[in-house]
Amino acid sequence: MQDTDADWALWGEMDPYFGVLSQDKYRRQNLTEDTLDEFWAGGVSQMEEMAGHIRRGFGEFPRATALDFGCGVGRLTRGMARMCDHVVGLDVAPGMIAEAQRDAPENTEYLLELGDQTFDWVNSIIVFQHIPPVRGYAILEDLLSRINPGGVFSLHLTLYKDASFMPYLAGSLRAARFDGERMEVLGVEPSPRGAMMMYDYDMTRLIEITARHGFHALLTLHTNHGGCHGAILFGRKGA
Template sequence: MSRTDRAWRRWGEVDPYFAVLSDPRYRANQLAANRTAFFETGDAYIADRLARAQEHFGFTTRGRALDFGCGVGRLTLALADRFEAVTGLDVAPAMLEEARVNAAGRSNIDFLLSDDRLANAPGHYDLVISLMVLQHIPVERGMRIVAMLLDRVAPGGIASLHVCTNRGDTPRQRFNYWAQRRVPGVRGFFNLWHGRPWAEPLMEMNAYPLDAIVALGRKKDFGEPLIQFDHHGRFETAQLLVQRAG
């Protein structure tokens, strides 16, 4: 198992909602008062993505949807309100168990363990979505996953992918990040310095080559993407919305 998968599995065990959406309101000790708001953010995001897809591509098909890196189901539940069948994939068993609890009573969702071949997501989907997930996967591996996610999009379907494009590190920040990943014990000291538990895992943030993702889409019969650029602190991100040729 890769370092990043081990870290994500650990997050699923210790603080799953904060791992999905890194806001202090969603820490385990504050979640009870903010759980509704957590899922409302997912519903708002899906509503926005689908509205943009309809506006720019005329997309209205609501058959199957795939949520890659579903976590505790923040987006998956919102998709299930709008699609006939939804598959949520995640590498963390504890995340999936929490997602199943959150989806109790819904019959159109499957929460399944993910792997690099997407073996539990066969066939094609009208919508394939991934938000704040690929950035936690090393780029070489993540680009292979991007290719497979695009392969899962049905003709006329939509891919909605979110990636970090620039970490914005100073030289000192770059060294600190390297040390936390590579030097045993350094992460623990950084955690204590910032008032976090010693064993809290590192949440990697990897920057992807946006032009390579767009080029990959073209090779797989996708049109020109709608791209939205954002800043999250020093991190620069991009959200791609793109339709496969029918």
């Protein structure tokens, strides 16, 4: 299986802002004060939007402690810091964490590993898509178990790809069978180091896991990033 942690360590060192949002204007050599302002402002408005969805679905929620899982350079963590007393940004890439710590708001803390902390709000956007689901489900279980009673989550999970994404997949396909209805992949070529892998999760399994952790109503928001479809799931743990 692809070592995605090593891939992300590389992005953290080489080009952290482009690793977070893969647009040319965020490449290291193109960064300007204006594009950075835009980058941070986007994080603030995205988290205000997330909080709005949570409120509409579940009412006002506790905000003493929050976690931004896969925080990158802290784009969304900073947005959460405006709404919460204390926010932890967690990431697997040391270079991302080092960058996040520069000029960080006082009520934020950036970590490569968690201890036994629990949280009122756990957020993760455009992160699980890059983690092989066999690991991702276990991480999800851990994050949900850390949410305090009455606490909430906003979690982005990718679910399927449409035809517009197929050219990207075809490059790594070694062999497949097609019976007129379904395509069965028989083998894929290994991806190069530093590839941004895109995985899909199973919604049935996500509902099973979240329900088992005390989240009995989910709000879903459809997402589509270049043919990779998914959902941002919002939930509140029973008190």
